[in-house]
Amino acid sequence: MADSRRNEVGLDQPIERRSWRLPRLSFGTEGFGRFAEFVARFMGTPTFLLWMTVFVVVWITFNVVGLFGLKWDPYPFILLNLAFSTQASYSAPLILLAQNRQEARDRLGLEEDRRVAQQSRADMDFLAREIASLRMSVNDLATRDYIRSEMRQELRDLLAELDRRAEESPRP
Known part of the structure; x- marks a missing residue:
């Protein structure tokens, strides 16, 4: 039931995830778009920042201080810089894709709001004309x-x- 409902949801409905497991990867645009939104949402959380800070502190501690004899980067921070560059080169397009999908959802929402506003305006104009005609009729009555x-x-x-x-x- 949940999988069939998930497939019916279009761009105008955001998908809520309740767990932190990776979504199923598929090579379709919708599946990859959901993956991009998952990455963009996760990278903006305090959890991500906390784990990234822990990772950097551990990396620096082991590589500079050399705890437990572990020192895998002979030129400190070059490999760390390469890891950050790789992360940035993959995360930037994913974040942009997630933003584009959100923009498409927002555009659909705005179009729907505009349509509802136009219909409401037409209804109000009709009711105003009806009220005016009733007032004119009442003025003729004793x-x-x-x-x-x-x-x-x-x-x-x-x-x-x-x-x-x-x-x-x-x-x-």
Whole structure:
């Protein structure tokens, strides 16, 4: 189940790894891209920096001080410099590849955000037009207060008419 889901995930979904084991290597672009992201993420962790510091301290200690008779680099630090150069020459392209993949994910996310914003804007414009048409329709309708005032006026007119007729008609 997890492997089939992993294959369905595209560039718009980051892959979360819960363990520090190396991912399966495959020669496809997606597999190599996941490997590049793993390397880039690992090289940016405090764990990597700690182990690299331990490695350098041990290297210097054994090569300069010569503990336990171990001194494998006759010219101190040349082999260490070569190891760092090799590491940099492999890690730089992997980090750039991981950045390119992240940029592609970000671009897809931005396009989706733009699409949702356009749809939201269209929906808001539609609702604004509907509200405006409802307001115009409500303005044409008689409100309760208007009907009451009209009825009062009619009642006054009727009472006035009745009073006028009562005054005009002869009394027996």
